[in-house]
Every structure is written in C-alpha cells, then in structure tokens.
Amino acid sequence: MIRVLVVDDDFMVAKIHSGYVSRVDGFEVVGVAHTGADAVVAADELRPDLVLLDIYLPDIDGMSVLRQLRGRPAADPDVIVITAARDLDTVRGAIHGGALHYLIKPFSYEALRERLESFRSLHRTLADLPGDAPAAQQDVDRLFGTRARGVTPPKGLSxxxxxxxxxxxxxxxxxxxxxxxxxxxxxxxxxxxxxxxxxxxxxxxxxxxxxxxxxxxxxxxxxxxxx
CATH class of the missing domain: 1.10.10.10 (Winged helix-like DNA-binding domain superfamily/Winged helix DNA-binding domain)
Structure with a gap:
C-alpha cells in the first residue's frame, strides 16, 4: 500500500480529499494535518510515501513545508501540491521544490485519481529497478518516461x-x-x-x-x- 499524508487547513476539505484517496486501489491515508508545523511532524513520525500538500496554511505556507520536507533525511516523501493558488511564482516554486504534480482546487475525484495512478506507476517502476546495481540507460529512460507521462487519457481516448x-x-x-x-x-x-x-x-x-x-x-x- 502507498501511504499518504493529507495536509489541508480546512477540516472538511481534508476529509473529502482523504475519501478520494481511499477510493483508489493501492492507497491508504495514514494521517491528516491542518497546519504546516503538524505536517512536518507527521511526516517525520508516519513516514508517508506521498503528501498531498495545500499551500495556504495558517502558520507557514506550503512552499516552506515542501522545503523542510526536502531537507529532512528522516522523511523525504514525494509531494503533490493541491491548492487554489494559480500564480506562476507558486507553480515555479512547486516545480523547483520537487513536487511531482500540481493540482488546482477545486478538482474532481477523477482528476486526483489520475495523478495518484500516475504516482503508483512511478512507484512500481522504482520498485522494479535493481537497487544494488548501476542503472542502465533503458532503466533511466523508463523511470523518467513514467514520470514525464503525467496524466494519461482515460479509456476511449488515445x-x-x-x-x-x-x-x-x-x-x-x-x-x-x-x-x-x-x-x-x-x-x-x-x-x-x-x-x-x-x-x-x-x-x-x-x-x-x-x-x-x-x-x-x-x-x-x-x-x-x-x-
């Protein structure tokens, strides 16, 4: 199971997003945080594989949380940013901070499901690669290709x-x-x-x-x- 931490200042929104995650096969919500400080602590304690990170938090903004997560060797989860922020500075900050995806609120269950399935594909690709041997070029291409594909069209669309x-x-x-x-x-x-x-x-x-x-x-x- 892929372990997910949901971070959102709105209790109801966090509950909805947690429900979305629970509906996708292979994912489980292991924790919910409503402040940036609680998110960092929860990441250290729970060691999630993935964090759904809001930007607008009551104490510190999500970009600061993202930087802290990247600087903590004890917990270095992947991150999908979920926010109402549309300004390019925030988008660039998420990219530079290493976020895998950036999902603009409000979004549907299908939109989040597609991104989670993309992450699951990336997760499986990483797990299939040998950990004790140098990666071949085809392995690297396969890994980066999985990440670059992002959201694939649903069934019926090519x-x-x-x-x-x-x-x-x-x-x-x-x-x-x-x-x-x-x-x-x-x-x-x-x-x-x-x-x-x-x-x-x-x-x-x-x-x-x-x-x-x-x-x-x-x-x-x-x-x-x-x-």
Whole structure:
C-alpha cells in the first residue's frame, strides 16, 4: 500500500480529499494535518510515501513545508501540491521544490485519481529497478518516461490524439486566445463530440480551464484555454 499524508487547513476539505484517496486501489491515508508545523511532524513520525500538500496554511505556507520536507533525511516523501493558488511564482516554486504534480482546487475525484495512478506507476517502476546495481540507460529512460507521462487519457481516448489536441490548445492559448470544441474539431479533423471529450479531459485533470461565452440566443459556447 502507498501511504499518504493529507495536509489541508480546512477540516472538511481534508476529509473529502482523504475519501478520494481511499477510493483508489493501492492507497491508504495514514494521517491528516491542518497546519504546516503538524505536517512536518507527521511526516517525520508516519513516514508517508506521498503528501498531498495545500499551500495556504495558517502558520507557514506550503512552499516552506515542501522545503523542510526536502531537507529532512528522516522523511523525504514525494509531494503533490493541491491548492487554489494559480500564480506562476507558486507553480515555479512547486516545480523547483520537487513536487511531482500540481493540482488546482477545486478538482474532481477523477482528476486526483489520475495523478495518484500516475504516482503508483512511478512507484512500481522504482520498485522494479535493481537497487544494488548501476542503472542502465533503458532503466533511466523508463523511470523518467513514467514520470514525464503525467496524466494519461482515460479509456476511449488515445494518447496520440490527446497530444494533437493539446498542441493546438497550447498554441491558441499562448497567442492569447481560446478554443471551442467546433474549432478544435476543424483543426484536428476529428468529430466535435470527440474534440469536446479531449478538451473536457484537460479541464478535469486541471491542465485547462473552460469559460462560457454568451451570445444573443441559444446555449452559451464553451471556450477552452490551456493553463
């Protein structure tokens, strides 16, 4: 079992996230902390494999907790940041601090499940590698490849098409625009229904956002932008 410590200042949110974790095969919640200081102590005592770390804590911020965890040889768990913070400084800080993923609140169970399953895949890859022998290049490629894949598309969506849709959405967003499912379908030559499934998957996994554009009549148009 992969042991998880949940850190969030909101008692109800921490309970919800703990419930999400418990629903994923191979994971168990071994502790919950509501302050940064308690998180560091809990990590030392419980030795979790993974910490779900909020940024906004009442005593010290999550970035400080992340740095402390990285500087303590007794407990050096992997970390998934879960926060409402969207500013690039915080995102960069999480990356530089060694966080595996960055999940923006609010998020669905499916979004967290995908990241946990990605971590489980990484965890298993590490366990399969021989610990007493030098790593071969193919072993290193396998390990970093597992980590780089991040969130994989759910059943029914292909990785190849997902990358094509992602590239188009990224390009449009970098230019300051957004994309509708119809425009995405025209650019990728897939059906509008399929295009919307991929775009909604990016929203569910926290990599894109959707906004409603209201016109004169009819239903509002859903416009997507890469985060």
């Amino acid at each position: 990785s190849e098409t997902s990358r094509v849709v992602e590239d188009i959405l990224r390009e449009r967003s970098t230019a300051g625009g957004d994309l509708s499912a119809t425009e995405c379908a025209d650019a990728t030559e897939i059906s509008r229904v399929s295009a919307r499934k991929y775009l909604e998957h990016f929203v569910e996994s926290g990599r894109a956002e959707v906004r409603l554009r209201y016109g004169g009549t009819g239903r509002p148009e859903r416009r997507y932008r890469w985060l």
